[in-house]
Each structure stands twice: as structure tokens, then as C-alpha cells.
Amino acid sequence: MNAIEIKGLCKNFGSKQAVCSLDMTVPMGAVYGFIGENGSGKSTTEKMICGLIPKSGGSIRICGRDHTDKDVRAKIGVLIEAPGCFGGLTVFDNMMLQAANLSIPDAEKEVVKTLKLVRMEGAAGNKYKNCSLGMKQRVGIAMALLGDPALLVLDEPLNGLDADGMRIMREIFLDIVKDGRRTILVSSHLLGELQKVATHYGIIRGGKMIREMTSEQLDADCRTYVALQSAEMSRTKALLGCKYARVEEDEAGYIRVYDLTTPEEVVAYLYEQGIPVTEIKKNKIGLEEYYIDLMKGGRS
Amino acid sequence: MEKSVSFESFGFWKRLNSMLKVDFKRMLRSRVFYILLASALVMPVLMTVMMAMMDGSESVNQQTGEVTVMEGPENAWQNIGTLPGGEDMGGMDVFGMCNVNMTFMGVCVFVCLFIAEDFRSGYAKNLFTVRAKKGDYVISKTLMGFLCGASMLILYFIGSALGGAIAGLSFDLHGLNAMNLLMCLLSKIFLMPVFVSIFTLISIAAKKRAWLSICGSLGGGMLLFMTVSMITPLSSTVANAGLCLAGGLLFASGLGALSTLILNKTSLV
Numbered sequence: 365m366n367a368i369e370i371k372g373l374c375k376n377f378g379s380k381q382a383v384c385s386l387d388m389t390v391p392m393g394a395v396y397g398f399i400g401e402n403g404s405g406k407s408t409t410e411k412m413i414c415g416l417i418p419k420s421g422g423s424i425r426i427c428g429r430d431h432t433d434k435d436v437r438a439k440i441g442v443l444i445e446a447p448g449c450f451g452g453l454t455v456f457d458n459m460m461l462q463a464a465n466l467s468i469p470d471a472e473k474e475v476v477k478t479l480k481l482v483r484m485e486g487a488a489g490n491k492y493k494n495c496s497l498g499m500k501q502r503v504g505i506a507m508a509l510l511g512d513p514a515l516l517v518l519d520e521p522l523n524g525l526d527a528d529g530m531r532i533m534r535e536i537f538l539d540i541v542k543d544g545r546r547t548i549l550v551s552s553h554l555l556g557e558l559q560k561v562a563t564h565y566g567i568i569r570g571g572k573m574i575r576e577m578t579s580e581q582l583d584a585d586c587r588t589y590v591a592l593q594s595a596e597m598s599r600t601k602a603l604l605g606c607k608y609a610r611v612e613e614d615e616a617g618y619i620r621v622y623d624l625t626t627p628e629e630v631v632a633y634l635y636e637q638g639i640p641v642t643e644i645k646k647n648k649i650g651l652e653e654y655y656i657d658l659m660k661g662g663r664s
Numbered sequence: 665m666e667k668s669v670s671f672e673s674f675g676f677w678k679r680l681n682s683m684l685k686v687d688f689k690r691m692l693r694s695r696v697f698y699i700l701l702a703s704a705l706v707m708p709v710l711m712t713v714m715m716a717m718m719d720g721s722e723s724v725n726q727q728t729g730e731v732t733v734m735e736g737p738e739n740a741w742q743n744i745g746t747l748p749g750g751e752d753m754g755g756m757d758v759f760g761m762c763n764v765n766m767t768f769m770g771v772c773v774f775v776c777l778f779i780a781e782d783f784r785s786g787y788a789k790n791l792f793t794v795r796a797k798k799g800d801y802v803i804s805k806t807l808m809g810f811l812c813g814a815s816m817l818i819l820y821f822i823g824s825a826l827g828g829a830i831a832g833l834s835f836d837l838h839g840l841n842a843m844n845l846l847m848c849l850l851s852k853i854f855l856m857p858v859f860v861s862i863f864t865l866i867s868i869a870a871k872k873r874a875w876l877s878i879c880g881s882l883g884g885g886m887l888l889f890m891t892v893s894m895i896t897p898l899s900s901t902v903a904n905a906g907l908c909l910a911g912g913l914l915f916a917s918g919l920g921a922l923s924t925l926i927l928n929k930t931s932l933v
Binding site: 444446 | 672674681682683685689690695781784785786787788789792793928930931932933
């Protein structure tokens, strides 16, 4: 059974089509990274999954049931934009309100357990409005986790976090899915961070799903390259450009030769041309570069 | 191994009960609620006492030389309504404008801020994700507004009596009895859902824009504010209370259904 199964999903805002025939499959227990440019339809899709905006067409099934089913909806946790807390109340009181809303038996115990999971047990007595951004994001996740949801929908939970905040958030994600009972659908523009936790990816452009893949498929699909520096960079680039299909200069000032598995081959070639290589390394592109590549149309 | 999810079904009463619990807790922690209750109690006391103190004082128009004598209240129930045979008991403009029916405007502020805060904070988003039935939300908010309104009305009656006692005014009901006074209070309480359901409808349509819902609700309510004193006079009987109860239930269900429809058909963010 899949956690989410979407077929032909459409959403129109007047004459503007925000989501167009979108198909999406999120397996149970996955951390599904939902990626796309601003305005590509990520948040709209997430809001439709959560039933916050009505869809114009298509079907959404969550854990095998229609997404409008009231029982299945009780199994969704959400963090979209604001976390749904009242500033004047403490973190604990906000959590208790949400627990009451969900009719959770033994609410206090459950709230303490959830706050511990998001590393917020020490800040339970803080007023929500006095929490830092990172803490607010974690409280938002804790709110979403109450009621033991099978699916968590998190929209940009990594935004505005510092390095430590991101590390904590990564650990939280891994803790949430470790028993395989929960699924996370997370959208983020911080692709490097997302790559560290996601098991599946969906890339959306102009309201259409252009690629869905597992992290293994991404790994296999990501191009390897050799990055080098030499004494004569422009000549090196010109020479390599004639010999290899794809040669580019990156932001760090390295010449990249793509789809090349043996660096020795380039070194030998440049040596023959009388150009000494000063630095060379073999690497693989990450999700971010893969995504940019895809957006440019290189992998469509 | 195939992973599965177990679903738990919540009945209407359990859902409503949990939502009411949350709204009730929030209401009791809301500053606006206490400010409104305090005003409902203090306003009639202050008005009655101040007006009684100014009774008989003269003011002279500098241009025409015309002398106006301030007329203070004679009866403690004057800011609730006009007593029979009373010659223009609410004759003082201040009582004409600031009487018990002001509580309906107070409830407007409470309902609009309460609902706007739901949408502004993201609470509504969390709620509607896990609660597919929008009707529960409308019922809960209407009941909260009703409770707030009923509390304000009761406090206003108490405030009027207190003010009257402090100012040493008469408590004579001019041929009416305590039952009429009780029916007047009940009629006003039963009429409250009419207004609360209008405020709820407008607030749900305006979502997080509190200013819009307050302006819209006051504008919409203004059309009906005038009818309050007509339908719920001090001489109210069981018939008045019954009529208000029927109207309250009818409006609350009709406008409640419309509010639910709006929630179902529009974006909740």
C-alpha cells in the first residue's frame, strides 16, 4: 500500500492552471522530497492532499482511501506555512490544545513524548512567541506528530534554520521514519539538506511531475565528473572541449569533464599537449546540480 | 512485509466535544473575552451612576442662551429597555445609544477576532487537515459566540441592577414583574445565535482578515440591531422568548449550513 497515490490531479485558479494532470506515488515509510521552483505547484499539491483547498480534477488516495475520508484525514499531520500555535500560550499548552482537538487519551504523556522526539522538552514552558525560528519549526513538527499520524506533510520546514538547526531537523526526520510506520512528504529548496534524508524524490515543474525516483535511482543517474585545474585554464578548456562531450567551468574555478570515469586519461592527454595539471579530483553531481541540470532541459 | 495503517473512527459527538473543549479553553484564556465581560458589567454601572450624578445640572448654549437641564435616569432598568408608561424612559441620548444591545456588537468583535486568529495562526489549517467535517467547526464557533454573548448579557443585567443600587434609583417595573424581566433576558440570549451566526459566516468568508470581518459584521449586524429592542422589550413574555429561540435556531442552522458550504468550497489557507 502506498501512503499517497495521486492520479491526474488538477487545480485551476480562474484561468490559471496551477497543477496539471499530476501523478505521484509516495510509498509507505518513505521520506519523499518534493522539489520544484517557486510557483511550480508544490504547496498547492500539498494543500490539496491535506484537503485545505478543493481540487479541480483527478484523484488523491491516502493509505488506500480517498483523501476526503474523515478517518484517513485524522492520520495526517501537517506543517504548511504557520505551525498553528497561539503566541500567548506556552509550547506545552499549544500542544495540549492540539491533543484535545485530536481526542488523544493520556494527552500529557503523549505531548511530553512528542516534545522529546523533537528535542523541545526543555522549552515546553516557553511562550510560543518567544521561541526562535528553529524552535518554532520543531514545535510545528511536534504539532503535526501528535495523534500518531501515518503521513506528515511538511512544507519548507528547513527554511531559515542555521546549520545546527538543520542537523537537528535531519535527526528528527530519521527518528520519525525509523520504524517504517510513518511517511514524510517534505518540500524544500535546500536540496543538499534534503538529499541527506530523502529516500524518494518527485520533481515538479509548471504543475506537472517531470520525474519521480528513489535515492538509489538518483545516485545511479547522477553524472560523475573530473574536476581539474591547470596552469593554462583557457587552453585546457578549449582542448578538452574538442575531445569530450561536456566540459564546463564551475563557480570554484575548476574545469569539469563529465561522464569520465578515469582521471588518468585527462592527465595523460593534457600532458601530451604540454599542459601540466596542478589539481585533479573525481566527483559526482549532487541533487542540486541534478535538479538544475533537469530544469535546464538537459535530462528531460 | 506489507505495511498497514489502522483507522479509528470518531463519531459526531466525540468530534464536537473535543473541538468545544479546545475552543472553550481558548476562550477562557482570551484577553478579549475578559475585556468584553468586564465592559458588560462596568458599562451600565458607570453610565447609570454618572448620569444620575449629572441629574439636574444645567448647560447654557453660549449663542442662543438656551438652558438645557440634564435629565438623569429614574429607574435602574432604563438601560435595558423602555418601561411601560414611562415617558421616553430612554430619552437621554446616551442610553439610546449605549444600552444592553451594545453587547451584540461586543460579541461581533469576539467572534471575528476568534475566527481570524484561527486562520492567521495556522490553527485552522491543522484543524481542517485532521477534521474533514467543517460543520463541527461552525457549530463550535457559533456555540462559543453564543456563550460569550449570553455571559455578557447576564453581566449587563447585573451591572444595571448594581448601577441602579449605587445611584439609588427605583427598581419599580411599572406594572411588569420579574418574569417579564427574565423573559426579556432570555429573549435577548435566544436572539444571540441570529447575530453570532451572521458574524461567524462573515468571519469565515473573510478568514484571517479580522478588519474585514469586523467591518462586515458590524455593517451586516447594524441592519438587525434595531430589531433587538423591538423583539425583546422589558415587557417580554414567553411568546417573545419562544419567537427569539425559533429565530435563533433557524438562523444558526441556515447560516451555519452556508458557512459550512463556504468552508467546503473555498481555500482554507
